[in-house]
Amino acid sequence: MSDEILFAEDTEEEEFGSSARWKVLIVDDEPEVHAVTKLALGDFVFQDRSLEFISAHNGQEAMQMFREHNDIAVVLLDVVMETDDAGLKVADFIRNDLHNHFTRIILRTGQPGQAPERDVIINYDINDYKSKTELTAQKLFTVVISALRSYRDINSIEENRKGLEKIISGSADLFSILSLENFIEGIVQQLGSILGGTEGAVYLTAAVAGPKPFESNDSRELYVFTGKGAYENKEGEKLEQVITGAELASCKKAYQNKCLVFENEYLVAYCGSKSQTGSLLYMSGLPRALNESDKRLVEIFSQNVQVAFDNVMLTKEIEDTQKEVIERIGLAMEHYFGVGKHIQRMVKICDVIGRHAGLSQAELNTLCLAVPLHDIGKVKLPNDIAIDIGELDGEEWETLSSYAEIGYNLLKDSNRPIIKTAALIARDHYEYWNGNGYPQGKSGSNIHIFCRITSLADAFDTLYSKKERDIKQVVEIIKSQKGLQFDPNLVDILLTNIEEIEQIIQNLPDDGNTAIERTI
Structure with a gap:
């Protein structure tokens, strides 16, 4: 049986139950093309996501669809519609007006002579060029699979790029913080920006200097240095006093193994540096399950947290020493005069x-x-x-x-x-x-x-x-x-x-x- 696309009567679009679907925009002035494309790709699934079809019948409608949808993965774009170059104008609009370099553009034309492939490929930022006469069902399937893979990978790269920008920005902000009062707020703000927000956070350390100094004979004993949300005003309390159950087990695991522990609603990050025995950052109330990209970003971020903490502590030590010296001079003057x-x-x-x-x-x-x-x-x-x-x-x-x-x-x-x-x-x-x-x-x-x-x-x-x-x-x-x-x-x-x-x-x-x- 031939796998060539056959035009058939328009049928009702199949409804897909999944809310996470790849958006495919079909742009063509022939209704039969819309119908046969949906038919050929009706059972298409890629990475457990089906397709959501959007239709436009001319260049202006296509541009409007892009204004309304910023997550179109693939556009199957006819070249000749209301004008001989309507499709090319849409491609130019996508790339140069909207600055959308993510959507994969596949040109389909029934009149290749109107827009020669060599000229189009050179002059327009498109990803594929197909003649309608050569585009069988199997080839259409292959073209869409390839386009979706590219779209997925480009978005993954962009997500990592934005995440790394946040890491760089967040780390710079942390290193600019010179007060203990602002330290945990800085961590929560920057890590919350990366992950989409958190409800509570606590920074635990074995250091012996803090807002409420604490002492321990065991350098591995962890105390709350500062906290936010449910952990405010817990400074100086032991780890076991503020975190219990599975969360406590995760904290001990992260500290002992010097690693990160991720669960559905919380994370524990070991923060180590050369000058300290290490600390823990515990964050609860995560808005969603973390993906691999999130986890990599948290790992990078946590490596800088302890260095920033050391920086804050060093600054505090210098300021405290300076303050004490000046105060003692003042007290001596008080006594003298x-x-x-x-x-x-x-x-x-x-x-x-x-x-x-x-x-x-x-x-x-x-x-x-x-x-x-x-x-x-x-x-x-x-x-x-x-x-x-x-x-x-x-x-x-x-x-x-x-x-x-x-x-x-x-x-x-x-x-x-x-x-x-x-x-x-x-x-x-x-x-x-x-x-x-x-x-x-x-x-x-x-x-x-x-x-x-x-x-x-x-x-x-x-x-x-x-x-x-x-x-x-x-x-x-x-x-x-x-x-x-x-x-x-x-x-x-x-x-x-x-x-x-x-x-x-x-x-x-x-x-x-x-x-x-x-x-x-």
Whole structure:
């Protein structure tokens, strides 16, 4: 029996039950071609997916079908329809207007002379060219199989390309994270982007430093470092306390075998690096079962997670050390000048004012680390001048004023951002908003906001720490200097948050009698 295609009467399209079907667009102005194509491919199945036929009878209809369907796998495209080159215009529209380079285009023509194969292949991005007279049922089957394989492989390559882009982008974002608070959010965001979202996540490690430090004699003992969703506020708890059952078994398997474990609704990824014994990333509530491409991407991603974690921990260690050194210098100055816990309170007050003034977290960190050195210049002044609260004569005032420049000169040569900020604050925190301060007579926004915040915090705490003044008196004095000594906007912020600031002072009372420096 011949396998040549025979045109027959149009019949009702067979309905397929599967929702996952390959879309095939038939474009031809002859109804018989649509009917016989559906008949010839009616029982076609490739990779457990049947075909879904879409019909168009001219070039304009074909273009509209492509606008409505972005997942057409194969188009069987007639060349000569309403015009001699209608099919070629459709092919050009697919590739150059829609920039669709995935759909496989098979040209079918009953008049090869109208569009010579050599010219069409050279000038148009098509995938096959067949004359209707040579296209038997078997050849049509072979052509469609070949086209679908190409479509599948191209989509697989594209999926992997997009996944790798996400891996590169995600890894870059992780390595830019410098705070523990943002670490798990970064992981969840990037891995969720790759997988389509998750509900809960927890990062478990054997490290002994974290938001809530924990200790273990067994380096293989895992603790929650940070979590999201159902695992929030679990820091410091053991693995067995937060994950149980089959999920716990999967976690132990992944850690012991240094591998990834994938299940229908969760995954466990071992994250290893040279500097740590390794950690686990557990993610629950996956939106779908992971395919092989997903698993490869998770594996690549997990290799970078621990390195990013090490980076965060190293940054934290450096910052903590830096902070402690500066705080100890500040505490030594407090003791030397007898100002009680003035510097400790100032740091917290600056944080409140700066936060409400719109400083970023990085700016707040820099400000609060630099503030303890605001009076570093006083170390070169006579002690009785530095703490005198009475009236000073002209010579004494000139001597006291000079300590701003002294502090700046002590710190200015550093290339470290925090020390450079401290140098600026040491020099300019006694500049006045109206230009009547010292040492350079700066005014308004020409005074760095760090210095304006420090000046206000310094003055408020100094005034309030004097036992003979109550909060109302202090507020009135600060108000009287609004727009004169202090930035009006910052004064408004301080007064709006006065209860929080007053609580800071009450929580850090001075011990015994302390001398108070001149501020206003």
